[in-house]
Amino acid sequence: MLELAVLGLLHESPLHGYELRQRLKATLGTFRAFSYGSLYPSLRRMRDVGWIAEDDGNAEVVAGAPALTGRRGKIVYKLTAEGKERFAEMLTEAGPSAWEDETFGVHFAFFSRTDPEVRVRILEGRRSRLEERREGVRSSLRSTRSRLDSYTLQLQEHGLESVEREVRWLTELIETERRGAPPQQPPAP
Amino acid sequence: MLELAVLGLLHESPLHGYELRQRLKATLGTFRAFSYGSLYPSLRRMRDVGWIAEDDGNAEVVAGAPALTGRRGKIVYKLTAEGKERFAEMLTEAGPSAWEDETFGVHFAFFSRTDPEVRVRILEGRRSRLEERREGVRSSLRSTRSRLDSYTLQLQEHGLESVEREVRWLTELIETERRGAPPQQPPAP
DNA sequence: ACCGCGATGTATCGCCGTGATACATCGGTC
DNA sequence: GACCGATGTATCACGGCGATACATCGCGGT
Numbered sequence: 001m002l003e004l005a006v007l008g009l010l011h012e013s014p015l016h017g018y019e020l021r022q023r024l025k026a027t028l029g030t031f032r033a034f035s036y037g038s039l040y041p042s043l044r045r046m047r048d049v050g051w052i053a054e055d056d057g058n059a060e061v062v063a064g065a066p067a068l069t070g071r072r073g074k075i076v077y078k079l080t081a082e083g084k085e086r087f088a089e090m091l092t093e094a095g096p097s098a099w100e101d102e103t104f105g106v107h108f109a110f111f112s113r114t115d116p117e118v119r120v121r122i123l124e125g126r127r128s129r130l131e132e133r134r135e136g137v138r139s140s141l142r143s144t145r146s147r148l149d150s151y152t153l154q155l156q157e158h159g160l161e162s163v164e165r166e167v168r169w170l171t172e173l174i175e176t177e178r179r180g181a182p183p184q185q186p187p188a189p
Numbered sequence: 190m191l192e193l194a195v196l197g198l199l200h201e202s203p204l205h206g207y208e209l210r211q212r213l214k215a216t217l218g219t220f221r222a223f224s225y226g227s228l229y230p231s232l233r234r235m236r237d238v239g240w241i242a243e244d245d246g247n248a249e250v251v252a253g254a255p256a257l258t259g260r261r262g263k264i265v266y267k268l269t270a271e272g273k274e275r276f277a278e279m280l281t282e283a284g285p286s287a288w289e290d291e292t293f294g295v296h297f298a299f300f301s302r303t304d305p306e307v308r309v310r311i312l313e314g315r316r317s318r319l320e321e322r323r324e325g326v327r328s329s330l331r332s333t334r335s336r337l338d339s340y341t342l343q344l345q346e347h348g349l350e351s352v353e354r355e356v357r358w359l360t361e362l363i364e365t366e367r368r369g370a371p372p373q374q375p376p377a378p
Numbered sequence: 379a380c381c382g383c384g385a386t387g388t389a390t391c392g393c394c395g396t397g398a399t400a401c402a403t404c405g406g407t408c
Numbered sequence: 409g410a411c412c413g414a415t416g417t418a419t420c421a422c423g424g425c426g427a428t429a430c431a432t433c434g435c436g437g438t
Binding site for chain 1: 214215216217218219220294297298299300301322325326329333338339340341343344345347348349351352354358362
Binding site for chain 1: 386387388389390391396
């Protein structure tokens with residue numbers, strides 16, 4: 001989850017923790033935050049298993065004073081070969097884990113590096129997931145509508161509309177995918 | 190959070206765990222699930238601090254065989270006086286904790302038992318929370334739009350529209366509240 | 379020249395909720 | 409009379425969150 005996101009961002013360029021978090025926010029947007037409380041431990045774990053490494057760049061600078069003062073500089077991470085492999089693997093996995101609430105957004109964010117067939121499968125998986133949920137809400141609403149106070153009803157209906165909207169969005173995306181060209185890409189003249 | 194929800198549901202009628210979870214799903218809808226993994230421990234804690242109690246109803250039945258077989262029946266919980274107090278207190282708290290993502294839905298679900306002024310304050314708090322987020326996304330979008338691939342862009346814009354929709358919904362609710370009558374309630378003739 | 383302050387930067391900790399799993403009972407159906 | 413899905417209670421490892429701590433940097437104000 002977080003790991004996939006980190007791998008994906010580091011795939012573009014080496015980054016340090018703070019930057020990583022900014023990019024996370026900018027890339028995932030409203031969808032998910034990811035606090036430092038999960039980011040730093042995650043970075044440590046990924047470093048320990050060797051998917052990422054500290055990129056000390058060119059450490060040709062003075063080697064005396066900094067050490068004495070306990071000076072702590074930025075810690076820049078970059079992908080290792082293993083990390084790249086792992087990232088590629090993760091992008092081909094189109095199982096349920098790819099279309100759950102928490103996961104889908106991250107997978108989607110890296111769709112431009114995902115195989116077209118996998119993309120469609122994930123989008124469809126996500127859609128049926130939401131369709132199930134929609135039916136659940138609908139039937140629950142049918143059977144309990146009269147018993148609910150107006151606020152609860154309001155909440156239910158707002159939720160239902162959100163899901164419906166999401167389904168429409170996915171349907172459009174799927175059609176676009178099927179049509180061949182991902183968003184814009186006019187055929188060569 | 191879960192505690193508020195449980196208190197609110199038990200306020201209507203005594204329930205056992207399984208039922209509680211069904212009601213949770215039906216009441217909160219798409220908004221939040223709450224698994225047994227949090228429900229049962231929470232019930233235990235709330236019982237320990239005395240907000241709820243096991244309602245053994247009329248235990249006038251046979252007292253022999255069941256005990257011998259280690260028979261485990263339903264465990265029905267009901268609110269204690271303390272629990273009712275605590276619930277009332279929670280409903281008057283209109284702080285940031287009431288309009289965060291995870292919390293808002295639960296508070297909203299019990300609006301019919303919440304003071305009108307508190308309702309408006311929570312709705313407004315929620316709205317400004319979302320407006321902040323919206324501005325964040327917008328400015329991040331303004332400054333990075335050109336650098337984003339079409340999928341990331343798609344995700345951003347979908348997220349932005351979701352937030353905008355939510356804000357509109359809240360604005361309508363606030364206006365309805367201000368107009369006096371919570372959804373339906375004609376003034377006495 | 380100095381102070382303060384907000385942004386940058388790394389890190390930890392307790393809390394809460396999830397999803398998987400286990401296990402037992404009950405009411406039907408074939 | 410055997411099976412099965414719904415009902416019912418419970419636990420555990422795991423992941424992420426929010427608060428918090430602390431240090432540095434660059435900047436504007438006086």
